[in-house]
Amino acid sequence: MTLGSVAEFKLSITKALADQLAEALDPLEPCPLKSENLNQLQDRPGVYVLFLDDSRVYVGKTAKALPERLSQHLKKISGRSKLSLDRMGFVCVYVDKDMDSIAPERMLIARYTSAGDVPWNNNGFGNKDPGRRRDHSLVKINHFDADYPINLDIPALLLNTRTSVSTTLATLKKMLPFNFRYDTGNKGKSIMKSSYVTIPSTATTFRSVIEEVIQALPAGWQATALPGYAILYREEDDVVYRSATGWWRKSLKDDAVWHPGPSQRDYSQEPIPSDAEIIPDVESPDDDS
Structure with a gap:
């Protein structure tokens, strides 16, 4: 028997979930990040992607309600110079509450970052006031x-x-x-x-x-x-x-x-x-x- 005949397999549930999430998210067409659109979402947990000028800039998840989390982003962006809400869009998928502990969005961030996307995941967009x-x-x-x-x-x-x-x-x-x-x-x-x-x-x-x-x-x-x-x-x-x-x-x-x-x-x-x-x-x- 040679070394080429033996390999080790490790099952990555997180990677499998991230791949399936990407397959669900990628075909979706970005919707304008506006209150009237967020009001139509269900109050359920989910994973979402923010777009700036049709380019992915941020991926996140919430274990609570998608409309609430996306409204927080809308509010923050609305108070910034050099950035118009007219340029912003989003897509999202509903997920089970149990998925929160697995943190599949981390694999999504790595996946999109390797493709040159989601720069806001690494530039402090989600940071709050440190004091x-x-x-x-x-x-x-x-x-x-x-x-x-x-x-x-x-x-x-x-x-x-x-x-x-x-x-x-x-x-x-x-x-x-x-x-x-x-x-x-x-x-x-x-x-x-x-x-x-x-x-x-x-x-x-x-x-x-x-x-x-x-x-x-x-x-x-x-x-x-x-x-x-x-x-x-x-x-x-x-x-x-x-x-x-x-x-x-x-x-x-x-x-x-x-x-x-x-x-x-x-x-x-x-x-x-x-x-x-x-x-x-x-x-x-x-x-x-």
């Missing part, structure tokens, strides 16, 4: 947030009534398609509850609303636009966040002045951590994401 301590971190040059920063001119319509800054910020946060984190420490909350602002009817965007908020707060408060989210904290001096698009601080005339940021990027070759690899800053009381 206050990482606000100063440099954003990778190929990160989703670097390619598609938040749109500061996103519509934000608030009632033209006098309310506390605390109430105004809570209302603003709920309507934004990107994360907006602000000081929720005891001292910060006290200042925001005792400061009042009236948002004029002419202030209809995040940019214009946050300018009104800064003017209503005492000196030392700074609102900063980072590539993927915005923050508002009391800062001792003009704090420079290296990856920031810019920030607002109150001038000597009590005007909210916009300072363009350095928009620096990390050019290292280290891979971007996946969402599961980022440990949230659980010790920070102001991380309310």
Whole structure:
């Protein structure tokens, strides 16, 4: 008997499932990523693929409801510059709940990546807010947030009534398609509850609303636009966040002045951590994401 007469066979259930999922997904025609289409989906677990200009950019799965997960992606994309929802599409297949533990999407990611597809699976698209301590971190040059920063001119319509800054910020946060984190420490909350602002009817965007908020707060408060989210904290001096698009601080005339940021990027070759690899800053009381 020769070595060529003997081989070892290992059954890969995950690979078999991934192959069958690809066979089910690949023939499907992308549907526009719009609310009216998501509303027609069943509230069932599933695997899905996102498309940008008819090219696969992201594959994911949810053990809960497909419409909910896809709506989260729709909301995130709607708040980005240089990216229009009109360019986005999706396909999906319903799967059994038991398939979640097998994680077949990992094999799908490997399959599509080898073909040059699904770049968003490796560029931080699925990452969430890691917390206050990482606000100063440099954003990778190929990160989703670097390619598609938040749109500061996103519509934000608030009632033209006098309310506390605390109430105004809570209302603003709920309507934004990107994360907006602000000081929720005891001292910060006290200042925001005792400061009042009236948002004029002419202030209809995040940019214009946050300018009104800064003017209503005492000196030392700074609102900063980072590539993927915005923050508002009391800062001792003009704090420079290296990856920031810019920030607002109150001038000597009590005007909210916009300072363009350095928009620096990390050019290292280290891979971007996946969402599961980022440990949230659980010790920070102001991380309310």
